[in-house]
Amino acid sequence: MARRTIRQPSPTADLDSRKATILEAVVREHIDTAQPVGSSAVAATSHLAVSSATVRSEMVTLEREGYLAQPHTSAGRVPTDKGYRYFVDHLQAGIVGEAQQQQIKDFFANVRGEVEDVLAQTSTLLSQLTSYTSVVVGTGHAQSSILSVQLVSLDARHQLVVTVFADGSVTKHSVLSSFDVSHVEVAEASRQLHALLIGTVLGARVQVPSRTDHVATLVREAVATLHAEAPTLEGEQVFIGGSSKVAESFDGVETVRQVLATLEQELLVVSLVQDILDQGLSVAIGSEHGFQPLASCAVVVAPVTIDGHPSGAVGLLGPTRMKYSEAMAAARAVSAQLTQHFDGDDRAKS
Amino acid sequence: MARRTIRQPSPTADLDSRKATILEAVVREHIDTAQPVGSSAVAATSHLAVSSATVRSEMVTLEREGYLAQPHTSAGRVPTDKGYRYFVDHLQAGIVGEAQQQQIKDFFANVRGEVEDVLAQTSTLLSQLTSYTSVVVGTGHAQSSILSVQLVSLDARHQLVVTVFADGSVTKHSVLSSFDVSHVEVAEASRQLHALLIGTVLGARVQVPSRTDHVATLVREAVATLHAEAPTLEGEQVFIGGSSKVAESFDGVETVRQVLATLEQELLVVSLVQDILDQGLSVAIGSEHGFQPLASCAVVVAPVTIDGHPSGAVGLLGPTRMKYSEAMAAARAVSAQLTQHFDGDDRAKS
DNA sequence: GGTTAGCACTCGGTAGAATTGAGTGCCAAC
DNA sequence: GTTGGCACTCAATTCTACCGAGTGCTAACC
Incomplete structure (x- = not known):
């Protein structure tokens, strides 16, 4: 999959304080109502002691500078992606509500099971917390060394290579195998495989036996299979929660379809999240991620680390008029808890 | 989860041939156009040599008997669930098109990887074939005996029990563990575990050592963990493909939301599919499955067997006005191929 | 008896026209 | 620089008229 280039958010030259206040009021109101916001509404909402006429003239400037847009003459203003960007960078600050804080704590106090399960459930949690669609990405174990390899015989011809990573x-x-194998041979092959691969990393060159007896062939086949799969294995796991929220976030059925169809392509989702993280961002708004079908979406992400190094991320996907503070706060809180959960020594790491 | 009761499809007393033809014409036309169908359209489409007036009077009967409904006076007729049911039971017959037949063959010729992967990909395939949302259910391995158990040490306190089933x-x-364990102890515990559990079924009573040394404790803990998870493990795997198709099948955003939200509850989906199969049906139409949020959906299912006994199912979910013949044919073809794929001796069983 | 042509009737959908009103841009006065 | 005033714009709403697809009924017909 081709990596898309994240359009570096337009440099948001600082706005003077009044313009900023007006922009903020427009964004807040629009997020709330989904309607274009008029000058009088701003004059009323914001605590600026100015008339709507003044607000109006400021709005003209803000529009010229690309922070606001007008759906049509004689409608109110709507924030542009750039407008949201300024809002996110300068104006909003969120903290997770009491109840939600509690919900997160409860969740992590009670959650049990293997990583995959925890991540899947976390995804559901995040989506419930925010009523946006959530994306939880767990990075693969490409770099992990092999702790154990075992060959198990299902029947004379079918064997299973079971590998445990660090x-x-x-x-x-x-x-x-192309020939019947005895249990003794499988056991011996298993032993050799173990000896051969333990401590190595998938893809590393290993010395396979060149003999042509059953055991050696078996070992060669197993190693080949394992290595053939190596590239796939770095494939990350993706858990998407609350896809039904997409239908709440957008009103056009067609938009809903597009977004859902995009989410179905997991590789793409992973690379999207990864790209955003790579840029050191925590939010990508509208066309910032340069990905057409999601142009009406905003994506909030927060990295998850295990033992200090990055190993995944949690994200939220909503409309550009999403509640950024809530979403960001929730994502951060959950990612922090996840990090802690996996680092914690009172829990299994895997 | 409470099992819902499938409403046994109303006994469809046979309709006389002309009524049947008319019903068929209405269903076909409605599936095609999504519009109410008028008497003249039927008179024209069907090859009955009767006037629209005659059709009309027959339609009155069909409506009285519950096969058709009128959205409002002076609109055409629309099939009821019962109407679709008659159609499915008596009238439609479908066969998979050339191109799709080929697509299925190609898919199964090229697909590789473990069961989970195959099932997930199958789900995508089915959805692409039909443009409906697909559901692939794989039953758990509750009954399978244990081929191998291994204890792997992650670090002094964390161990991993890796179990391979038949x-x-x-x-x-x-x-x-609540104490540090040496590698030697883990190896010994692993050996004992293996000896203890091999050939048994999860949940079976086993004689655990009662000593209090590290190894014995380790073994006890591992067995306990394994058994604690036993009920969860019969949990089936569900793969849902093409959820974006939901947005194509229904036009109200609210309906889309409801259906998506329902699909998110995997347990529920499994039990729905299971219920339908239990009743020996292959289609559940509208309210037949007695499940409110999916009242505007029809579900087509086909069982998958491995080595002769049922071990999963493939399904398709669409609007009640779905293309039954196509959907049923596709589901059947895919389930047959899946069955063959897993039975086949040129492939790994797992 | 079943079938059909004819006809009055119903009622959702559409197309215009008229109206409303939120919101703008501009300007002159402060 | 700010503001009140005002003309103007244009989407959204409402109303009306009308169309026409489709019905149900009936009387004639085979």
Whole structure:
């Protein structure tokens, strides 16, 4: 998949304080009502002691500078992506509400099971907290060394290579041999495989036996299968929660369809989240991520680390008029808890 | 989860041939156009040599008997669930098109990887074939005997129990011990575990050592963890493909939301599919499955067997005015191929 | 008896026209 | 620089008229 380039958010030259206040009022109101916001509404809402006429003239400037847009003459203003960007960078600050704080704590206090399960459930949690669609990405174990390899015989021809990695992940791969194999041979092959691969990293060159007996062939086949899958294995896991929220966030059925169709392509979602993180951002608004079908979406992300190094991310996807503060606060809180959960020594790492 | 009761489809007393033809014409036309169908359209489409007036009077009967409904006076007729049911039971017959037949064959010829991957991809395939949302359910391995158990040490306190079942599935469970364990102890515990559990079924009573040394404790903890998870493990896997198709199938955003929200509850989806199969049906139309949020949906299912016994199902979910013949044909074709794929001896079973 | 042509009737959908009103841009006065 | 005033714009709403697809009924017809 081609990496898209994140359009670096337009440099938001600081606005003077009054313009900023007006912009903020417009954004707040629009997020709230989904309607274009008029000058009089701003004059009333914001605590500026100025008339609507003044607000109006400021708005003209803000529009010229690209922070606001007008759906049509004689409608109110609507924030542009740039407008939201300024809002996010300068104006909003959010903190997770009491109740939600509690909900997150409860969740992590009670959650149990393997990483995959925890991530999947976390995804549901995030989506419930915010009523946006959530994306939880767990990075693969490409770099993890192998703790154990075992060959298990299903029947005379079918064997299973079961591999355990240092990060606690486990994979299995079917191997089909072209000849019947005895249990003794499988056991011996298993032993050799173990000796051969333990401590190595997937993809590393290993010395496979060149003999042509059953055991050696078996070992070669197993190693080949394992290595063939290596590229796939760095494939991250993605958990998407609350896709039904998409239908709440957008009103056009067509938009809903597009967004859902995009979310179905997991690789794409991963790379989107990754790109945003790579740019050191925590929010990508509208066309900032340069990805057409999601032009009407904003994506909030927060990295998750395990033992200090990045190993995943949590994200939220909503309309550009999403509640950024809430979403960002929730994402940050959850990612922090996740990090802690996996770092914590009272829990299994995997 | 409470099992819903499937409303046994109303006994469809046979209709006389002309009524049947008319009903068929209405259903076909409505599926095609999504519009109410008028008597003249029927008179024209069907090859009955009767006037619209005659059709009209027949339609009155069909409506009285519950096969058709009128959205409002002076609109055409629309099939009721009962109407669709008659159609499905008596009138439609479908066969998979050339191109799709080929697509299915190609898919199964090229697909590789473990069961989970195959099922997930199958789900995508089905959805692409039909442009409906697909559901693929794989039953759990509750009954499978254990082929191998292994304890792997992640660090001094964290161990991983890796279990391989006869059906080729692999599970892992974290075990946290309250004391530091040496590698030697883990190896010994692993050996004992293996000896203890091999050949048994999860949940079976086993003789655990009662000693209090590290190894014995480790074994006890591992067995306990494994057994604690037993009920969860029969949990089936669900793969849902093409949820964006929901947005194509229904036009009200609210309906889309409801259906999506329902699909998010995997347990519910599984039990829905299971219920339909239990009743020996292959289609549940509208309210037949007695499940309110999906009242405007029809669900087509086909069972998948491995080595002769039921082990999953594939399904399609669309609007009640779905293309039953296509959907049923596709579901059947795919389930047959899946069955063959897993039975086939040129492929790994797991 | 079943079938059909004819006809009055119903009622959702559409197309215009008229109206409303939120909101703007501009300007002159402060 | 700010503001009140005012003309103007234009989407959204309401109303009306009307159309026409489709019905149900009936009387004639085979």
